[in-house]
Amino acid sequence: MASSLSLVHIFTILVTIIMSRFAQFDARTSLNVLTFGAKPNGVVDSTKAFSDAWDSACRVEDSAMIYVPKGRYLIGRELRFEGESCKSREITLRIDGTLIGPQDYRLLGKEQNWFSFVGVHNVTVLGGSFDAKGSTLWSCKANGQNCPEGATTLRFMDSYNVKIIGVLSLNSQLFHIAINRCNNVKIEDIRIIAPDDSPNTDGIHIQKSTDIEVRNASIKTGDDCISIGPGTKNLMVDGITCGPGHGISIGSLAKDLEEEGVVNVTVKKAVFVRTDNGLRIKSWPRHSKGFVERVRFLGALMVNVSYPILIDQNYCPGDSYCPTEESGIKINDVIYSGIMGTSATKVAIKMDCSERFPCTQIRMQAINLTYRGGAATTSCINASGKQLGLVIPNGCL
Ligand SMILES: *[C@@H]1O[C@H](CO)[C@@H](O)[C@H](O)[C@H]1NC(C)=O
Ligand SMILES: *[C@@H]1O[C@H](CO)[C@@H](O)[C@H](O)[C@H]1NC(C)=O
Ligand SMILES: *[C@@H]1O[C@H](CO)[C@@H](O)[C@H](O)[C@H]1NC(C)=O
Numbered sequence: 081m082a083s084s085l086s087l088v089h090i091f092t093i094l095v096t097i098i099m100s101r102f103a104q105f106d107a108r109t110s111l112n113v114l115t116f117g118a119k120p121n122g123v124v125d126s127t128k129a130f131s132d133a134w135d136s137a138c139r140v141e142d143s144a145m146i147y148v149p150k151g152r153y154l155i156g157r158e159l160r161f162e163g164e165s166c167k168s169r170e171i172t173l174r175i176d177g178t179l180i181g182p183q184d185y186r187l188l189g190k191e192q193n194w195f196s197f198v199g200v201h202n203v204t205v206l207g208g209s210f211d212a213k214g215s216t217l218w219s220c221k222a223n224g225q226n227c228p229e230g231a232t233t234l235r236f237m238d239s240y241n242v243k244i245i246g247v248l249s250l251n252s253q254l255f256h257i258a259i260n261r262c263n264n265v266k267i268e269d270i271r272i273i274a275p276d277d278s279p280n281t282d283g284i285h286i287q288k289s290t291d292i293e294v295r296n297a298s299i300k301t302g303d304d305c306i307s308i309g310p311g312t313k314n315l316m317v318d319g320i321t322c323g324p325g326h327g328i329s330i331g332s333l334a335k336d337l338e339e340e341g342v343v344n345v346t347v348k349k350a351v352f353v354r355t356d357n358g359l360r361i362k363s364w365p366r367h368s369k370g371f372v373e374r375v376r377f378l379g380a381l382m383v384n385v386s387y388p389i390l391i392d393q394n395y396c397p398g399d400s401y402c403p404t405e406e407s408g409i410k411i412n413d414v415i416y417s418g419i420m421g422t423s424a425t426k427v428a429i430k431m432d433c434s435e436r437f438p439c440t441q442i443r444m445q446a447i448n449l450t451y452r453g454g455a456a457t458t459s460c461i462n463a464s465g466k467q468l469g470l471v472i473p474n475g476c477l
């Protein structure tokens with residue numbers, strides 16, 4: 081009798097354990113886009129199926145996963161994921177497949193975004209290839225026809241606790257990834273690919289956002305690998321390979337008169353291969369109210385980079401319709417440390433700072449940049465600060 085009671089007891093415990101395991105498993109509801117009618121054949125438009133899967137995920141109160149199996153899915157227009165009425169604690173979009181844009185560039189070109197997430201929280205995009213097929217739009221632009229501006233491939237707006245991990249973005253029409261007005265975003269292990277002559281295909285653009293990390297990214301594209309716009313605060317960029325591309329840029333700033341500042345940016349362990357710039361800060365020559373404060377450039381390898389270190393406060397691409405004021409952007413407290421390699425132009429360090437608000441507290445240490453096996457030069461205006469130890473070429477500050 082005693083032994084049979086204890087058997088019942090053990091049985092009850094086992095059932096309880098198993099049930100609790102199931103309860104945990106149940107908490108993460110998995111939704112396969114195929115069951116919503118997505119077609120992995122690259123031909124049938126799956127936009128609505130993805131959108132329906134998102135709506136279902138939003139109704140799950142706990143954690144939900146939207147699963148995109150291997151295959152090619154045509155997403156022929158903007159796919160907008162809204163968080164406003166989402167009940168879920170978190171949503172993971174796990175993608176093993178490739179998402180492809182429509183052949184006709186005009187369909188996406190008239191939208192601002194291809195994939196957009198608006199007002200979401202606790203959302204992870206995990207894996208997947210995004211192929212926007214931007215090349216026909218770029219040729220339209222190259223021929224100077226009347227072309228649409230183009231869509232950004234993946235944009236997050238007004239969102240927090242976001243992760244973008246293991247994603248590949250190919251041939252975006254405009255920017256590959258953009259982060260606007262977000263908090264706490266992690267972008268990791270990603271690859272971005274577009275040709276060096278593709279117009280305005282910035283790799284990752286960040287603005288008006290706080291607590292952002294970008295780690296381990298390989299970026300080959302036609303514009304800035306990473307562009308850091310007004311209102312960026314607490315940004316860590318660690319382990320980036322850039323090239324082809326226009327480098328990692330803070331700016332363009334002073335595009336508008338009223339702008340928030342850029343505060344506390346660190347760029348660590350970056351490699352630049354044959355890029356147009358390395359570490360750049362750029363602002364238009366306009367009396368704008370923004371500023372740049374506390375920037376750390378720590379450890380960079382330059383391989384034949386046109387301007388490895390550049391502050392350009394007279395930025396005006398194309399030199400047309402430029403304002404002619406002194407830049408109102410005050411740049412203060414910038415450290416360059418451990419910057420090595422080769423410059424493709426004789427001027428390896430260039431600082432063209434605002435005459436009205438000179439660059440202050442610039443610090444340089446452990447720098448060695450050469451030009452064609454020999455000495456490179458510096459060209460610095462209205463910049464002050466100090467040098468520590470080895471700084472080659474010397475003479476900027
Ligand atoms: C987001 O996730 C965190 C950590 O799991 C959780 O504490 C928080 O409640 C979630 N936020 C919302 C709005 O569900
Ligand atoms: C960096 O990201 C790539 C994918 O882009 C991945 O294969 C690699 O393992 C990552 N490296 C580290 C150190 O995490
Ligand atoms: C600056 O940003 C880093 C993340 O890159 C963060 O850890 C640090 O606390 C920030 N510093 C200040 C003073 O906010």
Ligand SMILES: *[C@@H]1O[C@H](CO)[C@@H](O)[C@H](O)[C@H]1NC(C)=O
Nearest residue numbers: 354383384385386423424425
């Ligand atoms: C560096 O780049 C320039 C063009 O920007 C090119 O002419 C030169 O051959 C390159 N040098 C090396 C060593 O790759």
Ligand SMILES: *[C@@H]1O[C@H](CO)[C@@H](O)[C@H](O)[C@H]1NC(C)=O
Nearest residue numbers: 420421448449450453470472
């Ligand atoms: C600077 O770099 C060049 C080329 O890489 C190297 O030959 C030279 O020895 C370095 N100078 C110092 C002082 O380390």
Ligand SMILES: *[C@@H]1O[C@H](CO)[C@@H](O)[C@H](O)[C@H]1NC(C)=O
Nearest residue numbers: 434435436437438461462463
């Ligand atoms: C800025 O540089 C210009 C040209 O070198 C010089 O005439 C001017 O005095 C400098 N302004 C300040 C505020 O240092």
